[in-house]
Amino acid sequence: MNNNSYKSILIIGMGLIGSSIARVIKEKKISEKIYGVDNDKLIIKMTKKLNIVEDIYESIDDISFQFDVIFICTPLSSYRNIFKKLNNFIKEPTLITDVGSTKVSVINDYKSLVNNKKILFLPAHPIAGLEKSGPEHGFAKLFDNRYCIITPLNSKDIFIERISNIWKSFGMTIEIMDAERHDRVLAMTSHIPQLIAYSVVGTATELEKQMKDEVIKYSAAGFRDFTRLAGSDPIMWRDVYEKNKDAVLEMLGRFSEDLLTYQKAIRNNDLNFLEKKFAKSKEIRKIIEEIGQAGTFDPTEKN
Amino acid sequence: MNNNSYKSILIIGMGLIGSSIARVIKEKKISEKIYGVDNDKLIIKMTKKLNIVEDIYESIDDISFQFDVIFICTPLSSYRNIFKKLNNFIKEPTLITDVGSTKVSVINDYKSLVNNKKILFLPAHPIAGLEKSGPEHGFAKLFDNRYCIITPLNSKDIFIERISNIWKSFGMTIEIMDAERHDRVLAMTSHIPQLIAYSVVGTATELEKQMKDEVIKYSAAGFRDFTRLAGSDPIMWRDVYEKNKDAVLEMLGRFSEDLLTYQKAIRNNDLNFLEKKFAKSKEIRKIIEEIGQAGTFDPTEKN
Numbered sequence: 001m002n003n004n005s006y007k008s009i010l011i012i013g014m015g016l017i018g019s020s021i022a023r024v025i026k027e028k029k030i031s032e033k034i035y036g037v038d039n040d041k042l043i044i045k046m047t048k049k050l051n052i053v054e055d056i057y058e059s060i061d062d063i064s065f066q067f068d069v070i071f072i073c074t075p076l077s078s079y080r081n082i083f084k085k086l087n088n089f090i091k092e093p094t095l096i097t098d099v100g101s102t103k104v105s106v107i108n109d110y111k112s113l114v115n116n117k118k119i120l121f122l123p124a125h126p127i128a129g130l131e132k133s134g135p136e137h138g139f140a141k142l143f144d145n146r147y148c149i150i151t152p153l154n155s156k157d158i159f160i161e162r163i164s165n166i167w168k169s170f171g172m173t174i175e176i177m178d179a180e181r182h183d184r185v186l187a188m189t190s191h192i193p194q195l196i197a198y199s200v201v202g203t204a205t206e207l208e209k210q211m212k213d214e215v216i217k218y219s220a221a222g223f224r225d226f227t228r229l230a231g232s233d234p235i236m237w238r239d240v241y242e243k244n245k246d247a248v249l250e251m252l253g254r255f256s257e258d259l260l261t262y263q264k265a266i267r268n269n270d271l272n273f274l275e276k277k278f279a280k281s282k283e284i285r286k287i288i289e290e291i292g293q294a295g296t297f298d299p300t301e302k303n
Numbered sequence: 304m305n306n307n308s309y310k311s312i313l314i315i316g317m318g319l320i321g322s323s324i325a326r327v328i329k330e331k332k333i334s335e336k337i338y339g340v341d342n343d344k345l346i347i348k349m350t351k352k353l354n355i356v357e358d359i360y361e362s363i364d365d366i367s368f369q370f371d372v373i374f375i376c377t378p379l380s381s382y383r384n385i386f387k388k389l390n391n392f393i394k395e396p397t398l399i400t401d402v403g404s405t406k407v408s409v410i411n412d413y414k415s416l417v418n419n420k421k422i423l424f425l426p427a428h429p430i431a432g433l434e435k436s437g438p439e440h441g442f443a444k445l446f447d448n449r450y451c452i453i454t455p456l457n458s459k460d461i462f463i464e465r466i467s468n469i470w471k472s473f474g475m476t477i478e479i480m481d482a483e484r485h486d487r488v489l490a491m492t493s494h495i496p497q498l499i500a501y502s503v504v505g506t507a508t509e510l511e512k513q514m515k516d517e518v519i520k521y522s523a524a525g526f527r528d529f530t531r532l533a534g535s536d537p538i539m540w541r542d543v544y545e546k547n548k549d550a551v552l553e554m555l556g557r558f559s560e561d562l563l564t565y566q567k568a569i570r571n572n573d574l575n576f577l578e579k580k581f582a583k584s585k586e587i588r589k590i591i592e593e594i595g596q597a598g599t600f601d602p603t604e605k606n
Binding site for chain 1: 448452488494501505507521522523531535536542548551552566582584588594597598601
């Protein structure tokens with residue numbers, strides 16, 4: 001991608017992902033100017049302080065000019081409203097992509113609300129994130145060496161390559177997938193782990209007071225890994241479970257069945273079953289480390 | 304603690320924890336000499352290569368001299384055999400401590416097998432670990448800023464302070480606890496998160512081949528946190544579930560009930576319930592970060 005391939009890019013939603021996109025665009029000199037939109041006054045203030053965009057607005061309605069590219073980086077429940085606004089707002093051919101964690105719901109919302117032919121929309125899901133939320137935690141390298149799944153509305157759309165190239169310039173590898181399949185795969189890799197993490201942390205918080213304090217104190221024993229996921233944005237995740245209900249319930253059923261087999265093995269002292277299952281899981285970890293998708297954990301504290 | 308307070312220390316079990324103890328003893332100059340025992344020939348070879356002990360033996364039976372301090376760092380299923388051997392081996396007053404993840408079973412094994420008055424035993428559990436196993440992954444700072452729970456056999460034993468001071472010299476904070484309570488708290492902070500991690504990874508590995516490959520590929524979406532825990536030593540964990548069966552089954556029951564309430568909320572589109580629960584879990588994470596027990600996660604790869 002050439003220096004400043006685009007004149008102006010708009011990012012709607014300046015949270016962790018939106019602000020990281022602003023940073024990588026700036027760092028890689030992908031656009032001359034970057035603008036932001038966010039309806040949260042605190043986020044607007046923080047974004048201004050961070051100096052990562054040219055200007056930031058409370059709503060698309062406040063903007064009187066057009067953009068080459070628009071990124072939608074907001075919780076899934078806001079998409080219908082954003083699509084309605086964009087359908088009226090867009091006057092020039094505009095590349096639009098998003099970062100939503102479910103894709104079937106995004107496509108359905110889009111199809112039911114957008115008829116503006118100037119909108120060139122490629123649904124996307126960059127598989128990158130962190131347990132923190134807010135623009136202050138974003139960073140340009142978040143997308144480096146990660147996958148970006150795209151679920152095109154029409155595989156013949158000529159603008160797919162142009163939008164894919166922007167994601168690629170962030171350091172990502174593009175994978176094309178059917179939206180239904182995306183939602184099933186992500187139910188297993190993301191939505192179920194996240195829900196279980198919330199649930200384990202929830203169970204711990206409902207123990208009697210002293211026990212709860214001790215669980216927090218001795219969390220380095222393993223519990224902390226669950227709290228890391230549970231540190232993510234509650235609104236974002238609430239929306240994911242609404243929008244991907246069927247796949248989540250299916251995978252949750254599978255998980256519950258499997259957990260019962262472990263429970264039974266413990267009750268019956270079936271040590272052989274446990275050892276075999278545990279050894280198999282260890283192998284999966286090894287593969288994830290080998291393909292460079294494990295991240296890096298340091299058991300000591302940062303400061 | 305003075306330089307080389309002890310003449311010689313023996314570490315039984317040179318895995319991740321044992322080798323980290325050897326390293327911290329060397330680094331902090333706690334003992335003039337450090338010896339190891341391990342029944343695994345590969346671990347013996349690796350320990351020699353790492354040059355972290357004076358000498359390493361295949362069994363206590365091969366040793367003809369005595370030690371000031373002995374650390375037991377082996378899976379729980381080996382304790383009965385080790386206690387029997389130590390009961391015969393010890394001729395001089397010797398401080399002995401361990402690192403076992405359960406404490407009731409350790410105390411029961413000890414009481415039923417040891418009658419040697421020269422043995423001064425303090426059951427301990429340093430709350431520190433990593434998903435890796437083997438001496439090559441150990442490091443001296445593993446214990447720094449972490450808690451060490453001790454569950455004394457008799458609170459009046461005068462040697463408790465001496466052994467505690469060794470753990471303190473590793474950078475640990477000592478907490479005295481009743482063994483039964485330790486096992487319940489650890490069931491929640493450690494044994495349940497670990498079992499659930501194994502189970503989630505197990506569920507993913509039993510999906511159809513293509514789906515399984517995709518789950519591994521896109522594991523950066525959250526799944527990787529579960530695989531991290533599931534990367535731990537299978538034998539060690541198999542033994543934990545045998546030895547702490549009752550507390551694990553109780554906490555597993557609580558977790559399963561709670562997970563069902565999340566499942567029901569998703570089925571009934573109870574977004575308010577989900578958002579409230581998720582927000583509460585996020586707070587727990589904040590506390591763990593504030594008290595410095597969160598570790599540090601970097602979403603990029605090490606190499």
